[in-house]
Amino acid sequence: MIAEDILYKFEAEKLTFLKGDQIFSEGQPALCYFQILSGEVKMNNFNDDGKEFIQGIFFKGQSFGEPPLFADVKYPAHAEALSDAEVLRVSKDNFLELLKAHPDEHLSITKALASRLYYKAIMATELSSQEPEHRILRILDYLKKYVHHLDTPFSFQVDITRQQIADLTGLRVETVIRATKSLEKKGELKIINRKLFR
Structure with missing residues (x-):
């Protein structure tokens, strides 16, 4: 994903989460870009009966929760540390400035999001049939x-x-x-x- 030195130039903060810690909650405004340095993170929802549905699991080097940053909507799911994890966090404004200043990084993010959209489309078909x-x-x-x-x-x-x-x-x-x-x-x-x- 985005090179760490570039993230730090745009005021990235390094955060540490313990297994089970919530990084953000469904319904919160999307205000930051997150990229994993170590550990694993899951994004999930719960139905009315309390059954968990995992939207995705993200690993070292991957980012998560970006689509709402571009769409100006709230997070559609919770993000939780699946193991102890270190995560870089960049404010939305700084992240958007980073993408303007670094077109190659912008393309990298676009490719990652396209891959996830493809996966979601495939899985929607799989789950139904x-x-x-x-x-x-x-x-x-x-x-x-x-x-x-x-x-x-x-x-x-x-x-x-x-x-x-x-x-x-x-x-x-x-x-x-x-x-x-x-x-x-x-x-x-x-x-x-x-x-x-x-």
Whole structure:
């Protein structure tokens, strides 16, 4: 994403969050750009029954929560530290000035947002029509290719839990467990010491 030295030139603050800390809440005004230095962050919502739906999980080097900055709307989801994390935060005004001053960084952000929009469109179709095994492979392949930039078979050790896979795909955790075992039998996944590999 954006080079750290450039972020610091535009008055970035380094923040530390403990696992479970809330970074921002659904409905808050979007006032800052966030980029992860270490750790993991999830964006999530809860339905009326309290069931969590994970909108996305973000890793070192990725940013999160940018679309509302451009659209002048409130955050559509909560952001929570999934592990202890260090995050750079830049005010909205400084972030927009940064993009004007650094067109290459602007293009980098645009590409990242386009990739996320593509993923959201694919997942919307998956959630409405596809079988559990297909949904699981889609999310794992997205993480493998677009987040971890891997392409060789079984090179990706899945770094999210089965519960998080369920929350990302709208499935029950029991369904994810059954489906991953079935996918292993079909040669689509490997399970080694309870870890998934794709």
